[in-house]
Amino acid sequence: MRREFRTLYWRNSRLYLIDQKALPHRLRYVALSDYRQVAKAIKDMTVRGAPAIGVAAAYGLALAALKARGSDPLKVLERLQKAADVLRSTRPTAVNLFWAIERVMVRAEAAARDGEDVARAVLEEAHAIAEEDVKVNRAIGMHGAQLIRDGAKVMTYCNAGALATVGYGTALGVIRAAVEQGKRVFVYVPETRPKLQGARLTSFELKLEGIEHRVIPDNTAAYLMSRGEVDLVVVGADRILASSGHVINKIGTLSLAIAANHFNVPFYVAAPISTIDFRRTLSEVRIEERDEREVLEVMGRRIAPKGARAINYSFDVTPPSLVRGIITEKGIFGPTELYKLQPQ
């Protein structure tokens, strides 16, 4: 992937997103000019990945603020509150969404208070979050790359790559950084049912980068570990609880972590500090359940009998006992020492 590749960017007062539903067969951007379109794009997974949906929501607020520009500041704030509510209601589990909205709203309120142009302030904050994302990912990559030896066989999961962020990626950023250091890395790519982010997106990114990899059914991971063919597992996260060290990530992560633990394969999570939830405990987190059809159909083809039903949890919960470390932009931490990272 070229360095300037961006999952989303802002141009001429519009937010451009790669339509991730069309990948890997078509690479196309959609242009959004209203925050409701952004909310829809997050909900239907045109854009996905915890950091990416946070940035998309921030730009969604920028669209709302620009539309309200010219009204008095309190009116703009009111419109922004409404947009924030709509954007927060799109997906419940990834904390970055709430974190980014919160950060933009704090900035908007300060701007209104200080008599600044609220819309400009909101857009600046969205840009800042987007710019930081790539820098943070490079720092994560640098810290994580030390875990990968030359010739390593690394398993990732879902897509925690450039497409899940603004660019570079978290778990895939770790792999990218190792490759940039000249190490040879072979990557196992579990397909990640039901939405196939592994087969569709991670394979797409690795192919562009020329990094050797194989797609595997999710159920094949444990067998490869049992054969001694996996040196390390590194995945992303949608929310990590500082209170207990639980990692909430794409459904199937728990299964990988249990198998890795069983076979003594180091299991790491790569995520920015913005993915760490410093407030909530496990019982306060809602695990998203999505439409059963995502399981019962694949690429529009029905796989189960008519009338069959499915369970479709989007995320699961991995306990800290199964996690060797959390790779952040500030270094690698044990899952129960995340309180050290709490912003002052």
Place this chain on the structure above:
Amino acid sequence: MRREFRTLYWRNSRLYLIDQKALPHRLRYVALSDYRQVAKAIKDMTVRGAPAIGVAAAYGLALAALKARGSDPLKVLERLQKAADVLRSTRPTAVNLFWAIERVMVRAEAAARDGEDVARAVLEEAHAIAEEDVKVNRAIGMHGAQLIRDGAKVMTYCNAGALATVGYGTALGVIRAAVEQGKRVFVYVPETRPKLQGARLTSFELKLEGIEHRVIPDNTAAYLMSRGEVDLVVVGADRILASSGHVINKIGTLSLAIAANHFNVPFYVAAPISTIDFRRTLSEVRIEERDEREVLEVMGRRIAPKGARAINYSFDVTPPSLVRGIITEKGIFGPTELYKLQPQ
């Protein structure tokens, strides 16, 4: 499913098989009149499931013998040997295939020696194997049903049902027997990538039976266990090694067994004694690898980028330490006491 439902049957010198590739959308039989067609049907999974492919191969030999009828007995035997070689080469892992072919060949040789009609003897033996299959499955069901309490939530895997056998099923036979005893049973059906035998076949059978169930992505099993929502796991097997107690079954079984063990969910294997390999050790068993396209395409739709590659092991190996018991037609045995079942 009606009692008279048969995955395969013999009529007018032809073998009729349900075309399992067309399920769940179409229920249709194909009629085969040549052993090479049977070999192809086994290879391309028109018929699948360890017991079912054993019976299909036995009938394949009957087709070969009938075609050679009228030649002298040694000539018939020679033709049968050739057919046996072709049928053995179709799939390497399930032991029932080799067991059924061996059994028919022993009978054919005895018939030739004794001056009997070899073709008639071969057909009789194939019929006997098919009839025994249903009886054996009912006995497995009876023994296994005692493990299932009223109201239990049971997870199975792949399809170890009527469609994997001549009728009734092994793991699904256990569930059927519990339901016949009046127990309420809820079944989790992992879809079983890449060929989706769970979503396509097990869901089809359970729907016909009116047994409540939900299809789940394979990667969701561990999370359901972590929530305390699974009481028991029961799967089939393609080969069980008496020498060590290892269970060779559909890829993903190991992953389920590790998770079940981690969460203290009882993990059982249901299989006829004909699935037990009393001779070989683990290093002598070949784990089939199938075409990468089975992973890279779903129902004919490409899920990965052009040029992407995949790993496609059809089976994995579960060690005896993770298996609570093997449910056979002679009762439930620990995985390391299978030598007791060795035919004299």
